[in-house]
Amino acid sequence: MSVRFDFTNMLRPACHGGLPADSLVTAAAAFAGAVADVKARRAAGTLGFPLLPDDAAVRAALKVDALASRDEIDDVVLCGIGGSALGPNMLRSALCPPRWNELDRKARGGWPRLHVMDNVDPVSMGALLDRVNLKRARVLVISKSGGTAETMSQYLVVRAMLEQLGAEWPKTVLRFITDPEKGVLRAIARTDGIVTYDIPPSVGGRFSVLTPVGLAPAAFIGIDIDALCAGAAAMRTRCENESLAKNPAGVFAVLQHGHDQVNGRSIHVLMPYADALRDVANWFVQLWAESLGKVLPGGGNVGPTPLPALGTTDQHAQVQNFMEGPHDKTVTFIAVEQLGRDITIPSLHANYPDLAYLGGNTIGDLLDAERRATAGALASSGRPNGVLQIPCVDAAHVGELIMLFEFATAFAGALYGINAYDQPGVELGKQFTYGIFGRPGFEADRARFDQLAQPDPACNV
């Protein structure tokens, strides 16, 4: 069984706020254009993510390293940010037992903890580095360019600690994951003989989870990366189908784009009903937001805003807004058919009707009933929603989800008419940061920053 997308409630008549029932028919030409766009990029060698599942050699190398390291280490520390952190976080929370880092070694099956240092906060960074024994660790430094300020700052702090342990420790502990040719990390690795894994130049950070960016940390904590990539490869085949009605990524992209453009439903909620998939929503936020929020070639700003949610939890936080707020959202649920474990709710306090109806059902029953109830309530209020049905949360099916969302993003980029693979909007902030830090060559940026309005004491309360 594969991941399926049920979009009944995205359309009329099931949902009176839905798109027309024939939307897939009318979108055929636009979808054909999106297919052509993706094909052209693949042919040009600039769109690399679809090929990643085929690289068995890199997986073999990672598994050898992970297995050889396993008994020597208790902790893996990941220096990275953005796509270098969101993918690994997603894989750990989906595919390892809950609260992995709180478990003892036996409960972790002998594999190490994984700490993702995804910020430059001295409090949390310091607290982590106080605790980790770097002599029994591997430190993965992940930056495609080799120049990401946050990641390189993390690296410099850790590197100095390793050098204090002795000259051999940097080479033993460090692993670099970076561009095969360019950048500082590559240069340092060559000089120092540090083991390095490649990020293909044709794969951007937010599409990189199936490169060593995600596969290396996954392998180090015992995740079945072959199954992950096999699932991704299976979904790739489906996403290469040029018939829109048979292409799950195409349908997802066409309907989300259509709701945004036709109905002004520009906020796209992703709401898994499983704690294990919470970080899938957080990973999707970057993929969808950074790929699609762009200036159009002819001017003007487009792009949906992804919003993460979690069922049932956010029924008690965000669903009021989804039900009664402006008609500006779609909701995509992720439903898991077999959670792998269930708990019967005991029949206690039978004298209280407010509790008695629960007894004898299972926790899984309640989770599923609430998802169906929420979907039905949204649909009957004219709020479009769809559901990604995943048979179970294992490596293969998470691989399917990843490839589905990545293809959907590529198609959506073409539908919006923008380049889904760059991020020019973050350059100005970087230049200002370099300017503030006095980096040579950024004096003009510093001057421009200094000319911005200063905090106005009259605008302070």
Place this chain on the structure above:
Amino acid sequence: MSVRFDFTNMLRPACHGGLPADSLVTAAAAFAGAVADVKARRAAGTLGFPLLPDDAAVRAALKVDALASRDEIDDVVLCGIGGSALGPNMLRSALCPPRWNELDRKARGGWPRLHVMDNVDPVSMGALLDRVNLKRARVLVISKSGGTAETMSQYLVVRAMLEQLGAEWPKTVLRFITDPEKGVLRAIARTDGIVTYDIPPSVGGRFSVLTPVGLAPAAFIGIDIDALCAGAAAMRTRCENESLAKNPAGVFAVLQHGHDQVNGRSIHVLMPYADALRDVANWFVQLWAESLGKVLPGGGNVGPTPLPALGTTDQHAQVQNFMEGPHDKTVTFIAVEQLGRDITIPSLHANYPDLAYLGGNTIGDLLDAERRATAGALASSGRPNGVLQIPCVDAAHVGELIMLFEFATAFAGALYGINAYDQPGVELGKQFTYGIFGRPGFEADRARFDQLAQPDPACNV
């Protein structure tokens, strides 16, 4: 020093997408109406959150219980969802050392771990209950109504486990936090002699963090709840000021509401630059979304959509969309003046200019520079933003933040012209769930649910 709100970049001319510079003047009458609304509700006794910091008696009782329990327990398990979970999560991550539950007892200062069971997921629930020794735990069951399906299901599972340990264990381990008179939890507590703390009827779930909902778990893990409430009380005084320009909650509410109504900036991002405050954004999401996303009395749907973010992390995930996506957002940063710890970035690899500029600065310098750079980049692109400046992350200042956001929500509710204190939009989903579960009295809801459109095989890919 107190929390301050710098709104320079929310207005013109600092930000060309800002509101007019005289916005606070023109909003004076509307704000006076909001003040009157809040006053009337307080006078009627239906708006209780402002008074919570004055209840020293409940804090004293909680501290006695927490201290008496401390040496007998290793874990606190919280059964709750929505406001009953988001507030406690926020207090733990803000006011305890990072990754609290991963620390050993000594590093926790002798206080227990805190596990917030904020969902009905059998996998994560089972994994937690496998590990916790309930004989060395306290279980806080938090539901104002005493009837929340998720919370009561969690409770029933735990209760059965406690009864298997022996008849004395439920009474020893359980604490109920619920309405002083109504509901099943109150009734069970009376019968079984279970220690119970009150949630005042005039305080709704999302405003309840300064009731025992938040104070009990906080006290049990050693947080200074007196300082928390002292900070909240200090901010209350400022939020009672009827002069808009002196009222931080008023200014926040007026500017967010104004950007939504005048400019269509309906997505309100909250982006702390400190890992410790990440869960403040998640708590704010419920407060802002569930309070303000409503049907207007005369029909029509209003309400902003809050969006959580984290600096610097989300510069690499969401800021591209904030910079170049549609002009539909405001961004509120939270900046911490004294993080309490810093780490110098070592001057290594001096031969690489791409790294050399970092050395000698601190991690805290980088965090602060990136926030200022991001704010400047947004402002110069016409994207309005403000910054809440918090002197340090301690209990008093977190208390200030809480009260500021709660008053801002109350004012914003009045400005939008809706009731900020109910959540009628979630009732339909609850009724459908009860119907699916066969709860007596919900047969009509079941019938209505069954009449909704079924999944259409033609809408499945």
